Amino acid sequence: MNKNINVGLIGYGIGGQVFHAPVLTAVEGLILKKIRAIKPEQVNLAHKRYPEAKLVSDAKDIINDAGIDLVVIAAPNTLHFSIAQQALDSGKHVVVDKPFTISSAEADQLISLANKKQKALSVFQSRRFDSDFRTVQKVINSGLLGNIVEVESRYDRFRNFLKPNAWREENIPGSGLLYDLGSHLIDQALTLLGLPQAITAFILRQRAGTKVDDNFELILHYAGMKVTLKSGMLVREPLQRFVILGEEGSFAKKGMDVQEEALKAGLTSQTASGWGVEPSEIWGVINTTVKGIHINGKVESEKGDYTAYYQNMHDAITKHAPLLVTAEQARNVIRIIELAFQSEKEKRTIDFT
Numbered sequence: 001m002n003k004n005i006n007v008g009l010i011g012y013g014i015g016g017q018v019f020h021a022p023v024l025t026a027v028e029g030l031i032l033k034k035i036r037a038i039k040p041e042q043v044n045l046a047h048k049r050y051p052e053a054k055l056v057s058d059a060k061d062i063i064n065d066a067g068i069d070l071v072v073i074a075a076p077n078t079l080h081f082s083i084a085q086q087a088l089d090s091g092k093h094v095v096v097d098k099p100f101t102i103s104s105a106e107a108d109q110l111i112s113l114a115n116k117k118q119k120a121l122s123v124f125q126s127r128r129f130d131s132d133f134r135t136v137q138k139v140i141n142s143g144l145l146g147n148i149v150e151v152e153s154r155y156d157r158f159r160n161f162l163k164p165n166a167w168r169e170e171n172i173p174g175s176g177l178l179y180d181l182g183s184h185l186i187d188q189a190l191t192l193l194g195l196p197q198a199i200t201a202f203i204l205r206q207r208a209g210t211k212v213d214d215n216f217e218l219i220l221h222y223a224g225m226k227v228t229l230k231s232g233m234l235v236r237e238p239l240q241r242f243v244i245l246g247e248e249g250s251f252a253k254k255g256m257d258v259q260e261e262a263l264k265a266g267l268t269s270q271t272a273s274g275w276g277v278e279p280s281e282i283w284g285v286i287n288t289t290v291k292g293i294h295i296n297g298k299v300e301s302e303k304g305d306y307t308a309y310y311q312n313m314h315d316a317i318t319k320h321a322p323l324l325v326t327a328e329q330a331r332n333v334i335r336i337i338e339l340a341f342q343s344e345k346e347k348r349t350i351d352f353t
Contacts, residue, residue, distance in 0.1 A: 002029025003318045008062030008092075010083060011074030012037035012046050015097050018260070019126060020074050021050065022268045024310040029318070030070075034062045059083055063090050070317065072124075073097060076167050077174030081106040084121070088113045093120040093317050099183040100330035102174045104338055107331035114327060120316045122323050123330035124309065127155075127184040128191055130257035131278045131304035136242050138302060140192060144288050144295070145246025152228045152243040153188060155181045156235035162209060169212060176212035177231055178203060178337055185229040186333045187325075189220055193227060195332060196220035200349040201340035206234055218340055221349070242284070249288020249295070255281075257304045269307050276304035 007030055009016055016035070024030045034054045037043045043055055059075075062068055063086050071087040072095045073080055081101045087094050088110065100123045101107045114121035127133060140148060168175050189196075198221040203213045215234070220227040244251040259276055262268075269275040278301040287296045308324070315321035336352070343350045 002027075002314060004029050004031050005069045005093075005314055005317055006031050006033045006067055007070045007072060008034040008036070008065065008068040009072045009074060010036045010059045010062055011076075011097075012042040013074065015074035016072075017042070017045065018263045019124070019306070020072050020095075020097070021046075022263055023306045024072065024313075025050070026269045026307045027310045027314055029314050030310060033068060034065065036062055060086075063087050063092065069093060070095065070120075070313065077102060077179060078167075078172060080174075081110065084110050085113060088117050088119055088121065091117060091119065093313075095122050095124055095313060096330075097124050098126075098187070098330070098333075099123075099174065099179045099337070100327070100334055102179075102334075104331055104335040107327065107334050111327045111331060120313065120323060121327040122313060122316075122325050123327065125184070125187045125325045125330065125333075126306050126309065127188055127257075128325065129304060129306050129308050130259070131276055131301045132241055132253055132255070132257055132284070133188055134302035134304065135253065135284060135299060136244060136251070137192060139251050139284070139286065139299060140244060144249065144286065144290055145244060145251060146248030146288075148225060148244060148246045150226045150228075150243075150245040151189070151193070152230070152240070153185055154230040154239060154241065155185055156230075156232050156239065157181075158236040159233050160207060162207065169210070171211040177214050177233060178216050178340060181231045182216060182218070182229070182337060182340075183333050185231065186218070186336050187329070189227055189229060190329065190332060190336075193220075193222060193225070196222055196227065196336075196352050198349050198351045199336060199339045199343055201343040203340065203344040206232065216340070218336075220336075246288070248290070249286065251284055251286045251288075251299065253282070253284030253301075259304050259306055269305070276306075277301075278304070 071092045200219040202217045204215040215232040218229040242253045283298040312324045
């Protein structure tokens with residue numbers, strides 16, 4: 001039986017409702033004790049779904065509660081640093097929703113504080129636990145494609161209008177598509193391939209009247225390998241999610257992991273059968289040669305599992321298990337975002353430093 005860890009969730013917007021609360025409560029030993037929510041509709045929904053949790057309107061009611069062990073931060077990006085700093089100062093373990101912070105300097109401060117306080121600090125990079133990404137990892141690590149020469153990954157949406165009253169659409173630090181979806185794509189690339197040598201970025205504003213970036217293309221330079229990360233808000237027809245090219249063959253995959261839509265529908269890994277299992281219609285396609293044998297067909301997708309992230313957090317706190325997503329890794333994602341904006345501004349390739 002797992003040791004109980006009392007959790008306080010700060011923020012009950014889409015992130016708190018869809019990704020954090022239902023995922024962490026599916027892990028034995030993580031007890032959702034308090035939820036900070038302000039908007040009436042969020043308060044009502046939180047009370048309906050988690051009647052055992054206490055609803056509070058002030059984050060300090062969670063941060064200063066001696067009975068809370070782990071603070072989960074699902075607040076707007078501009079608040080990530082200040083809330084995490086306060087929580088660590090109060091002796092809490094901390095999970096921050098992506099992106100970690102606005103700047104790498106802020107990330108470095110939090111890492112130093114977490115080390116000083118000897119507390120677990122991690123960032124919820126949920127897309128590492130998608131079925132498609134897990135499948136790509138397996139294909140690359142298997143050597144089926146030979147030496148990898150090119151990787152393309154994209155994560156798109158279609159919304160040709162500006163969402164009203166959305167902080168992500170405002171010209172404030174940490175808003176825009178690069179901080180939002182870009183943090184997922186960059187984290188996946190670094191997890192697969194390590195740190196690049198340099199970055200070239202093209203960052204655009206395409207929708208009429210937009211105040212923030214809503215399209216980008218990043219090229220991460222590696223020795224003998226090109227990695228392209230792309231995202232846009234005006235992509236109506238789904239394009240290939242991943243394209244992996246190797247000396248012996250290629251792998252391509254469309255479709256998104258099924259967990260997000262299931263969570264939005266109110267399902268969880270505890271209530272739905274076949275959790276995280278993709279339909280065969282969106283399995284990836286491989287065309288390669290292995291030991292003289294030509295292989296051309298589908299690759300069954302690995303199972304997606306967001307709960308693995310929170311299970312690891314529980315194990316890190318109670319058993320000193322290594323974190324799957326470290327704060328240092330999340331800091332490097334923010335650094336690449338900074339260098340990408342520099343590359344776009346100066347219209348040149350920037351060395352990773």
